[in-house]
Amino acid sequence: MKQALAIAAKDLRSEIRGKEIAPAMLFFGATLILLLSFSLPPGSGRAPVPIPVAGAVAARHVAGTLLWTSILFAALIGLGSSAAIEHQGSRIEGLIMAPVDPALIFIGKAAANFVFLTLLEAVMLPVFVILLDPAPGLFPGILLVLLMANIGLSSVGTLFGTAAQFSTSKSLVLPLLIFPSCVPILLSASQLTSGLMMSGTFEGQSRWTILMLAFDIVYVTLGAVTFEFVLTE
Amino acid sequence: MKKDPLPVLAGVTATAMLAGLWAVFFWVPTEEFQGVVQRVFYIHVPMAWVAYLAFAVVLVCSIAFLKTNNSRWDTVAHSSAEVGVVFTGICLATGMLWAKPVWGTYWRWDPRLTLTFVLFLIYAGYLVVHRTAADPSRGGRLAAVVGITGFATVPLVHFSVDWWRGQHPGRTVINVEGSPQLPAEMLLTLLFMLAVFTLLYTVLMTLRVRLALLEQRAVVA
Numbered sequence: 001m002k003q004a005l006a007i008a009a010k011d012l013r014s015e016i017r018g019k020e021i022a023p024a025m026l027f028f029g030a031t032l033i034l035l036l037s038f039s040l041p042p043g044s045g046r047a048p049v050p051i052p053v054a055g056a057v058a059a060r061h062v063a064g065t066l067l068w069t070s071i072l073f074a075a076l077i078g079l080g081s082s083a084a085i086e087h088q089g090s091r092i093e094g095l096i097m098a099p100v101d102p103a104l105i106f107i108g109k110a111a112a113n114f115v116f117l118t119l120l121e122a123v124m125l126p127v128f129v130i131l132l133d134p135a136p137g138l139f140p141g142i143l144l145v146l147l148m149a150n151i152g153l154s155s156v157g158t159l160f161g162t163a164a165q166f167s168t169s170k171s172l173v174l175p176l177l178i179f180p181s182c183v184p185i186l187l188s189a190s191q192l193t194s195g196l197m198m199s200g201t202f203e204g205q206s207r208w209t210i211l212m213l214a215f216d217i218v219y220v221t222l223g224a225v226t227f228e229f230v231l232t233e
Numbered sequence: 234m235k236k237d238p239l240p241v242l243a244g245v246t247a248t249a250m251l252a253g254l255w256a257v258f259f260w261v262p263t264e265e266f267q268g269v270v271q272r273v274f275y276i277h278v279p280m281a282w283v284a285y286l287a288f289a290v291v292l293v294c295s296i297a298f299l300k301t302n303n304s305r306w307d308t309v310a311h312s313s314a315e316v317g318v319v320f321t322g323i324c325l326a327t328g329m330l331w332a333k334p335v336w337g338t339y340w341r342w343d344p345r346l347t348l349t350f351v352l353f354l355i356y357a358g359y360l361v362v363h364r365t366a367a368d369p370s371r372g373g374r375l376a377a378v379v380g381i382t383g384f385a386t387v388p389l390v391h392f393s394v395d396w397w398r399g400q401h402p403g404r405t406v407i408n409v410e411g412s413p414q415l416p417a418e419m420l421l422t423l424l425f426m427l428a429v430f431t432l433l434y435t436v437l438m439t440l441r442v443r444l445a446l447l448e449q450r451a452v453v454a
Contacts, residue, residue: 156382166367176361181382181383181386183348183351184385215385218382219385229375
């Protein structure tokens with residue numbers, strides 16, 4: 001476990017010094033929320049809308065989807081570049097040769113990506129609140145959903161982000177691998193978020209929670225088991 | 234020299250397919266509410282099941298490939314993924330043909346439809362990874378990882394109709410009620426078509442694996 005922590009610390013330190021991932025990821029995420037808000041009809045906002053506008057929807061009906069779509073796209077940028085950086089100057093080869101269990105390398109890198117994702121969300125959530133206006137009382141609940149989803153997203157991102165680096169068309173393969181595999185997590189996360197914004201509680205949402213946790217467990221386990229084969233020459 | 238079983242297998246499959254199609258179009262009674270269009274059910278459902286089978290083969294062969302590093306397993310897994318993607322595509326297409334008259338629209342964002350589409354994309358990703366890797370042996374390994382993790386979505390597709398009240402019809406054969414909710418003729422036709430498409434899968438797999446082996450020999454030579 002110490003080795004996994006060391007690898008996570010290495011990735012985080014490299015990011016703190018190089019600042020290669022976070023800035024691009026954060027601004028891209030904020031841009032996405034802004035862009036996606038254009039898809040709402042004019043007058044949409046916190047329900048009930050003071051003066052009803054024809055076609056306006058309460059932002060809370062779609063907020064979950066908007067938030068999660070933006071997070072996923074921004075995460076893709078971050079996960080892709082975090083894996084790409086590791087391949088610059090063959091840094092990954094050093095890791096492959098190091099006498100460390102590949103499963104621990106996976107856990108370490110996934111943990112670092114988990115931190116990146118959480119940071120991303122910490123910045124995006126306020127933007128999201130300003131633009132879409134969910135009640136601030138829902139923050140702890142949304143945060144819980146975010147953290148649960150990050151486990152699965154960072155595992156998938158680490159596994160496939162690294163795998164895509166060995167492909168000749170990285171930028172095509174990366175989203176093609178990451179997006180479909182993330183759908184079960186994304187689906188439950190956006191359902192939980194929207195449910196939370198509609199009713200204020202997680203009541204009646206246990207199925208989505210179970211689904212998300214199940215996929216978290218599956219992806220962490222499969223990632224740890226198969227990462228070895230992604231790294232093998 | 235041993236006799237090649239493929240022509241016999243292909244002949245049996247073709248005959249059974251004709252018999253099955255005859256049953257689908259002439260023998261089985263027309264469903265009362267949906268009319269003639271319901272007959273696509275006998276192609277749609279077997280396609281989905283055989284696609285699950287194909288992806289299960291991908292899973293097993295991918296594990297075997299990673300364990301043994303014998304490229305034969307990768308060849309079988311890759312062939313099965315190709316057939317599976319085609320069958321999933323046909324399943325989606327026949328579903329849309331049914332949905333247009335019955336639902337009034339080709340597509341709805343129902344959980345099972347969405348997840349089947351996701352399954353299609355995951356295994357399309359498998360094929361792309363296999364093809365685009367810098368060297369073929371690594372491509373096989375990366376694809377095997379996708380083939381293993383991708384299978385996690387299959388049960389989700391299958392049970393999605395029970396877990397979420399979508400618009401896709403529920404499971405009619407092995408279902409929550411415990412017994413098939415179909416008249417005997419319909420069930421018989423469905424099971425027969427299932428057998429036919431499983432045979433078709435076997436034929437396609439045999440052809441595809443042989444072709445792949447020939448390709449590999451051509452590359453080596």
